[in-house]
Each structure stands twice: as structure tokens, then as C-alpha cells.
Amino acid sequence: MTVLDAQSRITEIRSMLGLHRPTWSDASAHFRDALQSEVDSATTATPAYGRTTPVSGTQVVAAAEKYAGTPYKFGSNVPENGLDCSGLVQRAYADIGIKLPRIARDQASSGTPVPSLAQARPGDLLAFGRPVHHIAIYAGDGRMVVAPHTGEVVKTEPVTGTPTTIRRIIPTATAPAVRPANLSTTQLPESVPYAELFQSTGARYGLSPALLAAVAKVESGYNPNAVSRAGAQGLMQIMPATARGLGVNALNPAEAVDGAARLLSKHLKKFANLDLALAAYNAGGGAVSRYGGIPPFPETQAYVPKVKAAMAQLTTRATAPATESASLTGGLLK
Structure with a gap:
């Protein structure tokens, strides 16, 4: 002492x-x-x-x-x-x-x-x-x-x-992390931009391709050349310093999605919670740790539900063709 x-x-x-x-x-x-x-x-x-x-x-x-x-x-x-x-x-x-x-x-x-x-x-x-x-x-x-x-x-x-x-001392109990085994095998509709890229990257990192696609949709509207007023770049809106740390070119879609997947995987592992992982992607892991939850930033507070809503929509669309096919088959068999 x-x-x-x-x-x-x-x-x-x-x-x-x-x-x-x-x-x-x-x-x-x-x-x-x-x-x-x-x-x-x-x-x-x-x-x-x-x-x-x-x-x-x-x-x-x-x-x-x-x-x-x-x-x-x-x-x-x-x-x-x-x-x-x-x-x-x-x-x-x-x-x-x-x-x-x-x-x-x-x-x-x-x-x-x-x-x-x-x-x-x-x-x-x-x-x-x-x-x-x-x-x-x-x-x-x-x-x-x-x-x-x-x-x-x-x-x-x-x-x-x-x-x-x-x-x-005891971390806040919120919604469970999204890591069920079947999520990484979800098939995105071909109409989703960069669907194959989200699919392959999700499989590589054990992430839902719908999660990656939802982040891209909210971040850039699937625009690989987007640059925000804050300087975030590309499909996944990665800041230049973060891109350098990840060793990726944020304006290259394949590298950007790979870098974003690594960031999301890290945040999911650290916080064991989808909401907190998304908040960390938007505001940084340090902010999530400091506030013991989603930081009280209006942008981050709005960002998390936007991505989750987009993800739910993409997941629903991914299962729709099979449902429609089954319905059509059933009609023909009657």
C-alpha cells in the first residue's frame, strides 16, 4: 500500500x-x-x-x-x-x-x-x-x-x-446475442445488393448475412462510394483510422464487408449482446463500456433499432420464397 x-x-x-x-x-x-x-x-x-x-x-x-x-x-x-x-x-x-x-x-x-x-x-x-x-x-x-x-x-x-x-458490477441483462447456428446459413434474396458477398462473409465469420446486409443498408444505402460528413467511407461506413487498423480499403466492398464483419464479431464476443454490438459499431466499444449499455447519443439510440428492423425485414424476405413455393405446391396438389 x-x-x-x-x-x-x-x-x-x-x-x-x-x-x-x-x-x-x-x-x-x-x-x-x-x-x-x-x-x-x-x-x-x-x-x-x-x-x-x-x-x-x-x-x-x-x-x-x-x-x-x-x-x-x-x-x-x-x-x-x-x-x-x-x-x-x-x-x-x-x-x-x-x-x-x-x-x-x-x-x-x-x-x-x-x-x-x-x-x-x-x-x-x-x-x-x-x-x-x-x-x-x-x-x-x-x-x-x-x-x-x-x-x-x-x-x-x-x-x-x-x-x-x-x-x-453485474452487466446489464438485455436481449440475447444473435448467434444461433442457423443464422449464418440464412439465404438472402438475390435482389439484395451484394447478397453473395454478405453470404460468403457471414459464413466465414459465423455471422448472419442479414446482419451484414442490414448494417450496409442503414449505413450507406448499399452505396460503396458513400462518404459521410464525419469522413466514414464506403459500403459499411468505416472511418479511415479504423480501416487502417483493420488493414482494409473501406471503398472496396469486399474489404469493407470483411472489416465490418470482424468488428461486429469482436463486439459480439465482448458484449455478448446484439444491441450492444451494434451500438459499439456505431459509437465505439469504449462508449458502450463507459455507459454500461447503449450510450445516450441520439444517433446511436436510433441506429440500433434501425439496423434490427432492417435485419428482420431481410430475414423475412429470405424465407418468403420458400413459403410462397410451398403455398403454390399445396394449391396445385388440391
Whole structure:
């Protein structure tokens, strides 16, 4: 632990002890033990991601509320001895199988940011102070589960004050990723421009050709020479810097579709969700990560449903000939 770490922890101590400003004579033992606990736990803590069993924010809240009535005790994450604010957070998440750092400041850097309390969901972390010295678990409806300070107990109470940061540890559950095996074999109608190119590229990357075609339709209207005011180029509207990174010529349809397919595959793998992958294609993966979901940009908010609608239309058109054929055959057999 660095000197800055120690100073941050001292700030936390002072806040948690309320009106009583701790001195080395009465707080040194607690401080020494807490620092050692934090150093030990920091070497073993792991991120929340990579977990395979689905969990929800309401499970986190329930896990925290189990400790209601537990006395506040600075430096403790052992319920039998008492819990401080970050100890409660760490313990509640540990109970559902997610490891978090020990101190409030480090917990407040975990997960992804949530822009405001209005967008917070149960299970999100509410951190207070600069530097962060206090933390709680959002319970929904403007309430939080918290270990307040010395002389108090773990309880659920209204959110008081404005959090300096809100963090989402459990990724937002949205529509499942589009990766069923049959999508990559969907046959686009021959009337769709570049249908064969979307078909072959989709098969190469395990993507729906309708997804690639829908992106092209929304991005450029199937125009391989399109250039946007922002400088995005070609059929798939790839920015020059992105095209260089992908090693493609954005004005060459075959290279553009290949590059776009690689981008979409990367985003689908990272976010495991079609909506988020499309948002990342439009606004960048960093923006999706920062906002913990589709960024609040009007263009991106409109882009995702447009592409999904175009994709649904293309998929319907792809199955229409077979349906019409079956209908005609049935009529002849009558």
C-alpha cells in the first residue's frame, strides 16, 4: 500500500467515525489491522467478470440485507465481528460468488460507470466523497443498503447526498446475442445488393448475412462510394483510422464487408449482446463500456433499432420464397 493509499484510508476512517476525529492513540490498532487486511485482500481480489452462472442485482441486495442489524465496525469484513461500509459490499458480493477489492476507493473503480442515480439499478455501487471514503449498495426506489458509521448498524435507508460515482458490477441483462447456428446459413434474396458477398462473409465469420446486409443498408444505402460528413467511407461506413487498423480499403466492398464483419464479431464476443454490438459499431466499444449499455447519443439510440428492423425485414424476405413455393405446391396438389 502506497502513501496515497494510506492517506485515502485515513480520510475514510475520519468520515466513518462521524464527529470523532481519530487519533493514533485510539485508532492505531484498528488502522494497522485494516491496512494489513486490505493489502492481503488486494493480492487475491479478482474482477467480477468471467463468471458463468447468471446473477442479478436483486440477489446482491438480498445478500446485503441479510446482514441488517450487524454493528458497524471499522476495518472488519467479518460479520461476526461487525462490518464497515466496504466490508459489507465485499461480503455481499462474495456471497453470490463475485470477488471485489477490499476498500471503498478500489470498489468504486470496479465494473462500469452509470451516468446518474436515475439510471441506477439494484445492486449498483454508490460511492461518496473525493477521494471516495464511503460506499453502499443501491436497493432501488431511491434507497441503499449501507453500514453507515460507528454506533450504527447495517440497514436499508434513503440515499442521502449525491454519489460521486455509481458503478455497475453485474452487466446489464438485455436481449440475447444473435448467434444461433442457423443464422449464418440464412439465404438472402438475390435482389439484395451484394447478397453473395454478405453470404460468403457471414459464413466465414459465423455471422448472419442479414446482419451484414442490414448494417450496409442503414449505413450507406448499399452505396460503396458513400462518404459521410464525419469522413466514414464506403459500403459499411468505416472511418479511415479504423480501416487502417483493420488493414482494409473501406471503398472496396469486399474489404469493407470483411472489416465490418470482424468488428461486429469482436463486439459480439465482448458484449455478448446484439444491441450492444451494434451500438459499439456505431459509437465505439469504449462508449458502450463507459455507459454500461447503449450510450445516450441520439444517433446511436436510433441506429440500433434501425439496423434490427432492417435485419428482420431481410430475414423475412429470405424465407418468403420458400413459403410462397410451398403455398403454390399445396394449391396445385388440391
